[in-house]
Amino acid sequence: MKKFxxxxxxxxxxxxxxxxxKADIPPLDKEGPVGPGMAFNAAFSGEAExxxxxxxxxxxxxxxxEQALKDVLERIKKYEPDLVIAGPAFNAGRYGMACGxxxxxxxxxxxxxxxxxxxxxxxxxxxxKKDVYIVETAGSxxxxxxxxxxxxxxxxxxxxxxxxxxPREEGYIPRGIRKNVFVKENGAIRAVDMLVKKxxxxxxxxxxxxxxxxRVTPAPAIKDLKSAKIALVTSGGIVPKGNPDRIExxxxxxxxxxxxxxxxxxxxxxxxxxHGGYDPTYANQDPNRVLPVDVMRELEREGVIGKLHRYYYxxxxxxxxxxxxxxxxxxxxxxxxxxxxxxxxxxxx
Amino acid sequence: MDLEVQKRIKEFAEQYGPENxxxxxxxxxxxxxxxxxxxxxxxxxxxxxxxAGVSLGLAVYHIVEPEVKEAVDKDVYEENVGIMEMVLxxxxxxxxxxKYREQYSKYKA
Numbered sequence: 001m002k003k004f005x006x007x008x009x010x011x012x013x014x015x016x017x018x019x020x021x022k023a024d025i026p027p028l029d030k031e032g033p034v035g036p037g038m039a040f041n042a043a044f045s046g047e048a049e050x051x052x053x054x055x056x057x058x059x060x061x062x063x064x065x066e067q068a069l070k071d072v073l074e075r076i077k078k079y080e081p082d083l084v085i086a087g088p089a090f091n092a093g094r095y096g097m098a099c100g101x102x103x104x105x106x107x108x109x110x111x112x113x114x115x116x117x118x119x120x121x122x123x124x125x126x127x128x129k130k131d132v133y134i135v136e137t138a139g140s141x142x143x144x145x146x147x148x149x150x151x152x153x154x155x156x157x158x159x160x161x162x163x164x165x166x167p168r169e170e171g172y173i174p175r176g177i178r179k180n181v182f183v184k185e186n187g188a189i190r191a192v193d194m195l196v197k198k199x200x201x202x203x204x205x206x207x208x209x210x211x212x213x214x215r216v217t218p219a220p221a222i223k224d225l226k227s228a229k230i231a232l233v234t235s236g237g238i239v240p241k242g243n244p245d246r247i248e249x250x251x252x253x254x255x256x257x258x259x260x261x262x263x264x265x266x267x268x269x270x271x272x273x274x275h276g277g278y279d280p281t282y283a284n285q286d287p288n289r290v291l292p293v294d295v296m297r298e299l300e301r302e303g304v305i306g307k308l309h310r311y312y313y314x315x316x317x318x319x320x321x322x323x324x325x326x327x328x329x330x331x332x333x334x335x336x337x338x339x340x341x342x343x344x345x346x347x348x349x
Numbered sequence: 350m351d352l353e354v355q356k357r358i359k360e361f362a363e364q365y366g367p368e369n370x371x372x373x374x375x376x377x378x379x380x381x382x383x384x385x386x387x388x389x390x391x392x393x394x395x396x397x398x399x400x401a402g403v404s405l406g407l408a409v410y411h412i413v414e415p416e417v418k419e420a421v422d423k424d425v426y427e428e429n430v431g432i433m434e435m436v437l438x439x440x441x442x443x444x445x446x447x448k449y450r451e452q453y454s455k456y457k458a
Contacts, residue, residue, distance in 0.1 A: 014397050016352065036396035141395030142384050 088117030096124025235317030237275030249276025277318030406455030
């Protein structure tokens, strides 16, 4: 049987060139395995072989991204590999970013499988786990022994085009992909089984792990509310009647910016909700319940706040992806800052 | 284990013959001591240094192990190692290093 040809990507440290002082070396390549490549060759047990190793300094790769990536890919291509292995990078941040970026590029431009390995907290995981198979490793190089066989096994499976099992079976970090499968018991029975186990204090594995959301540090409090310009932003879907921007009732892909200059309070004749995730009756009856323009005007008149911003922003937070929500927020925040707004009141439903 | 240290140990083993080299470790962490012991016997488990894939099989001990303590003059040992012996995890360090020595050392002193 033909042996799969593998190219291994490693950094200057594992390439035995040096530590931090050599982190700025540009890419170079050597025939055969170097350092951890020897362990991979042993783990492939004759089914694959590292024919070349590409080494690049971690700082160089990250600081000259486009150039480095192009150079590394050229060197990889030269060996005509069937497979690329990068790392493992353990908890080394720049190394992890380089391995993740490279594996993504290998898959996209050379169209061959690539596998890397990282510690769960490596920043490369967050950025590349959706695009790349990242085997979970220990935090330090002491975990090499456990990491190599897992990575080698997954890599061989990919090279052979075999079906890849679930993350916990194969040892890679979940990529956020949902797959339909048939199981014997229906959902109700499985859920009750889990509940019973939970009540008994026995271990069980959830079928729907909650996503990890990042934490946002609150901005410092406003010192002088009386002179502050405050804006309203809502995910409750309040839009001018007729929803002129056609904001979707669910999984919104856009947000709207609406002028409320001279509007003392919202009326059902001029505003409505576009949200499809709650009973809209009460929001449509009195849109101020979701977007409190009426109260803000009172506070403005009483001098509690300086001024209500002329525009409000609205989207629908019903099943909207975190990615889209982040993108909206960045665009909205940029405009608000440019308009001299000091604070925002966010309302949802 | 540091790349430079690996290189030096490899050179000493070549220069004096592996049977004439004993490595005495001084680190405080059992896990790190274990990795160092493995590095100079079976080869660098992190595959980062010159001893990656090189099995020197050297004799290796931690300074707090009884074998070393017995071989050293009592007063000298007390003066230089006494305090560290009280604060270090002697049992943990000894068992880690012993594990790799018994498995991989070819030249037990």
